[in-house]
Amino acid sequence: MSVPKRVVADAKFLLKAFKEKPxxxxxxxxxLEAEVEEYLRLQTTKRAATIAPSSLLLHEAMEIFGFKDGEELILTGEAPVPGYLLDAITRIQNVTSQVSHYNEAYSRTILDQILVGCVYEENMASQRGESPGDPPATSHSHPPQSIEEPAQLELLHETPLSGKVVFKGEDRILTGFADYSLFYESQEKEAFGTNLVIVEAKKTGFADGAMPQLVSYLGLVSTAPRDRGKLNAVVYGIASDGVVFRFCRVNNDGEFSQSAPLDWRMKGHKERIFSTIRMIVRTAALSSPSTTPIKDPARRKVVLAAFGSPSARVDFGIELFEVGADEEEEYIIIGGD
Incomplete structure (x- = not known):
């Protein structure tokens, strides 16, 4: 459900309206009321229709963002999967009916365990001071009772993403919620990294059904940095049903690459899946400077939306405040340019 825009008046508009005593x-x-109603009517008429990523076909999502097919991603990692993760997945399978194994809620439950395990292991590796080039250290047999420092890598659920696009020659607002997103948080609490990893989930047997949504979200978070010529605008994605995993990447040139599917149940595949998730999580973290806050409004909005706004604003009478360029989409400004 979309959040309604706030209606505010430009200060110049109000000064003009109240300049002379009527x-x-x-x-x-x-x-004055008629002027405001007419302005709101025009704004409503001009507002672009929304489309959902789930309504798109894969080639349509690719065309919207101008993605080109890149080379296949070759995955080679073989890090062992920690015992506590394997035990957790086994327990979930044992207490879940076979019928439930084929719905999306079950897939997300398994994905939760795997993603949390990967983020946790990378956080621990970072705290141990492992070199970025080193292979992952031996995994813990069980999680520690406490962690002294806050985690550097954060996992978000249902992250809102939206942006203006052109679809079939018409302006549209592409909007939806990414099932999972990973971002880097520096130890300076107010500095967030901007390299995201997007994960889309589907029910068992339909992992590739997540691809149009995944491509859409990768496009939304990568297009603005690429348009500005940012040195590193690479983003990663994972489409999965909790069993089959397909890894994707969009590079600085808008080339979309994907791996062959990997099956968690097949010999050697779970290790490659676990290694690859850790690799792209680490790559995203290392690509996010700890001293630079998010400057891209779209990505900053993602983080702020996920954590909630710093404070709720309640209007009592007339209030003067500035609307930043990155916030204009949230307002209908009466009398604005």
Whole structure:
């Protein structure tokens, strides 16, 4: 459900409206009210229709963002999967009916365990001071009772993403919620990295059904940095049903690469899946400078939306405040340019 925009008035518009004392207050108020209603009507008429990533076909999502087919991603990692993760997945399988194994809620439950395990292991590796080029250290047999420092890698659920696109020659707002996103948080609490990993989940047997949504979200978070010529605008994605995993990447040139599917149940595949998730999580973290806050409005909005706004604003009478360029989409400004 979309959040309604706040209606505010440009200060110049108000000053003009109240510049002179009206002879007929009732007529002046009705005139002002009519102007506001007409402006709102025009804004509603001009507003682009929304489309959902789930309504797109894969080639349509690719065309919207101008993605080109890149080379296949070759995955080679063989890090062992920690015992506590394997035990957790086994327990979930044992207490879940076979019928439930084929719905999306079950897939997300398994994905939760795997993603949390990968993020946890990378956080621990970072705290141990492992070199970025080193292979992952031996995994813990069980999680520690406490962690002294806050985690550097954060996992978000249902992250809102939206942006203006052109679809079939018409302006549209592409909007939806990414099932999972991973981002880097520096130890300076107010500095967030901007390299995201997007994960889309589907029910068992339909992993590739997540690809149009995944491509859409990768496009939304990568297009603005690429358009500005940012040195590193690489983003990663994972489409999975909790069993089959397909890994994707969009590079600085808008080339979309994907791996062959890997099956968690097949010999050697779970290790490659676990290694690859850790690799792209680490790559995203290392690509996010700890001293640079998010400057891209779209990505900053993602993080702020996920954590909630710093404070709720309640209007009592007239309030003067500035609307930043990155916030204009949240407002209908009466009398604005």
């Amino acid at each position: 002879v007929d207050y009732k007529l002046a108020w009705e005139t």
